[in-house]
Amino acid sequence: MTVNDDSFTDWKNREEIAESMIPMIGKLHRERDVTVLLHSRSLVNKSVxxxxxxxxxxRQIAGAELSVTETLPFLEALTKLDLGPSQIDLGMLAATYQADDRGLSVAEFTAEAVAGATGAHKIDRREPRDVVLYGFGRIGRLLARLLIEKAGSGNGLRLRAVVVRDSGGGDLVKRASLLRRDSIHGQFQGTITVDEANSTIVANGNAIKVIYAADPTTVDYTAYGIENAILIDNTGRWRDREGLSQHLRPGIDKVVLTAPGKGDVPNIVHGVNHDTMKPDERIISCASCTTNAIVPPLKAMADEYGVLRGHVETVHSFTNDQNLLDNYHKSERRGRSAPLNMVITETGAASAVAKALPDLKARITGSSIRVPVPDVSIAILNLQLARETTREEVLDHLRQVSLTSPLKRQIDFITAPDAVSSDFIGSRHASIVDAGATKVEGDNAILYLWYDNEFGYSCQVVRVVQHVSGVEYPTFPVTGA
Known part of the structure; x- marks a missing residue:
């Protein structure tokens, strides 16, 4: 048998193992609200x-490829446990087991590592919380995709309605089509039908009422059976407490804004300051995509090295706020054609750092350039540190943060030498550290941080919504502090 034959046989064997894992992952997901992860990446509804x-x-994280032959025994052990709602990381189970020297069997070790999700520690499956989307643009439709994908999966959220302005004939069909097909993010994973008689879009069995309203104060959500809901305003039309309070109507309990909040509205970056939210806070901002991209790695660097000052330059994809061709715009330069120009503009991300990291005393400045790509941006974070270090030390630190720290869902790490922006379309992380581009000299560190400013940000919004709804389930094994 040749080497090529050996490689092909090995691939077919691994395919067979991965295929056997799919029903186990699906059953844990559907019946017990257990989401199976691999190094913080969900394996639910994934192909072989x-x-x-x-x-x-x-291999990019731990230095060696992880084989399904290594993780299958842990998955099989999980299926034999009486698990409650949780997220369980097979990659971390395998890594911590390898480092354990007590001679435990895989079954014994697994039972111990996930004990917090079993027996007396097991939390009850909660009733799903109603969610309403106010607006159905780029972020709104991605949030819909994520909420539909997670429906019944243990995240406890149920998309009940979308509120939009009536755009005239065929409005419902056109909006359903935009949900079904996306030029950047591809086809919707599932089926979508339209019930025009009841103004409803049915996506993977989820009935989503489309409510037409020009003013939030005119909607009584209880008339549609919606109670105690979280409303996500993705229009950006109102950003202060007074404006957003208009959403607090019958049926709506909390409002989450997908833009930087103004005044005393808390700006929340999940993974960094979500635990600071007061339980009785009814209006919350998820800050901006760029703030979510820079704050987690900034915190990781500040915690380890200290940060005296910094500057962030964002090279940002163009957005619907810009013009296709030159035309009037209220902002300077943004009136010039987005697909034909690099456009210097402002960013509020630097000033938003203070809200998310109030203990960071360093002055952070920022600016932005819009460039002719439709999605994925990069933030160049130039930091003066409180102590000298090396490039190797910084990369090792950030690699470990992406693997084992509480920020592992926010920070990803890539070593690919030929990575470009389109490689990160669909990334669920808020920020991806480009190891190859990182520069460190003495007390100066320059980080290049990729981020899908649409999808990655939408994932952060959903995490905040899960947290405020009380359905953010624990992850096992517990790692980092």
Missing amino acids: VSILKTHRFA
């Missing part, structure tokens, strides 16, 4: 090839 690719990704 996707599962194998996710395992191969581990």
